[in-house]
Amino acid sequence: MSGMTDSARPFLNRRLAEFGTTIFAEMSALAVRTGAINLGQGFPDTDGPEEVREAAVRALRDGRGNQYPPGPGIPELRAAVADHQRRHYALSYDPDTEVLVTAGATEAVAAALLALLEPGDEVIALEPYYDSYAACIAMAGGTRVPVTLRPSAEGHGPFRLDLDELRDAVTDRTRLLLINTPHNPTGTVLTREELAAVAELAVERDLLVVTDEVYEHLVFDDAEHAPLATFPGMRERTVTISSAGKTYSFTGWKVGWVTAAPALLTAVRSAKQYLTFVSAGPFQYAVAEALALPDSYVAAFRKELQAKRDLLAAGLAEAGFGVHRPAGTYFITTDIRPLGHSDGFAFCRALPERAGVVAVPNAVFYDHRETGAPFVRFAFCKRDDVLREAAGRLRVL
Secondary structure, X not given: OOOOOOOOOOOOOOOOOOOOOOHHHHHHHHHHHHXXXXXXXXXXXXXXXXXXXXXXXHHHHOOOOOOOOOOOOOHHHHHHHHHHHHHHHOOOOOOOOOXXXXXXXXXXXXHHHHHHOOOOOEEEEEEOOOHHHHHHHHHOOOEEEEEEOEEOOOOOOOEEOOHHHHHHHOOOOEEEEEXXXXXXXXXXXXXXXXXXXXHHHHHHOOOEEEEEOOOOOOEOOOOOOOOHHHOOOOHHHEEEEEEOHHHHOOXXXXXXEEEOOHHHHHHHHHHHOOOOOOOOHHHHHHHHHHHOOOHHHHHHHHHHHHHHHHHXXXXXXXXXXXXXXXXXXXXXXXXXXXXXXXXXXXXXXXXXXHHOEEOEEHHHHOOOHHHXXXXXXXXXXXXXXXXXXXXXXXXXX
16 A cells, blocks of 8 residues: 555545535534534434433442443343333333344444345435435445425425335335434424325335334424334334434433344344444433333423424524424424525535524435425524524524
8 A cells, every 4th residue: 555645545435435524513513613503413402301310320320331231232221112112102022032222223223224235225215314324225235215205285384205206116126115204304204194105015015114213202283103113014024213312302322222023123133233232331221211201201392392493483484494394303494495595505504604503404315416405404402592592693694
């Protein structure tokens, strides 16, 4: 390698060559440099329940989890996850053979795709999609096939899935459907009718399904989250993924989990053990206690987030954005065309200097960049005073 330069020989392998620094890192650095309010990355600016934080401190002091925890996760957390699935969705999972603890949902997605895909397998993902999906499919040697969620006909209504487009996307090479609901970044929550159609397609074409359900409890108005694993024929072919970060506002702990039938879980665990091996020992004990909190906690948190959504949505509309009102998640997707713009990247890179606010261009979540070009995502999981200040700053637009 003597004398060889980066320009002469790129060191990043070709599977990852299309992926640079994430948009979240770029926009967060821009927020720091300009002193702008960061509504780009989806993390709360307040901590979760005090009793859950104290549970983590107690585990540290008691010496629980300070060394390697069990590979599948501590028994207390696996039992708590199984109880959560039973209590909320009437899904029965064996904590010992059907539950796996991961380093957040991101690792769970990576482990599932690495375990279940062969090179050349096609994976259908709902576009726009969380950026790690594309990278994980690439690392597994798969081929991503986007099916695009599109705004409903009434203009600034929710984004919807075209079921005919989904069916047409399935080929003899399709191995897996990667479904995210509640959906980041659009805030779409797939309806029972839509999920039933997805389930019928998966059974008919004998497809595996990986579902990212990290926003499962963050649904608003009359929206309802229904896990795909609850539909006929789906429990045995679905890898369900969730985490504690979004529901309990501890995104830095990176505690996620997988629930699946034994054969699927064994496959995912085989890949996961060579990624982080184990993680977040003391936090696993705290998350086990979080999952045991009364349902009133989730109801109150959902109500609080819905009010934040309404606060920011009103401010964005007043500033002139086209607002697609989300049915779930942390995020509002907006259309910048009413403001006279059509390039979300340029708009977001200029916004901190123009208005002192950071957002994220949705185009980064698309294969079809031109489709996502006029859309920009704002996070509303912030304090009310921060959201009011951001809305006030955006009025200059």
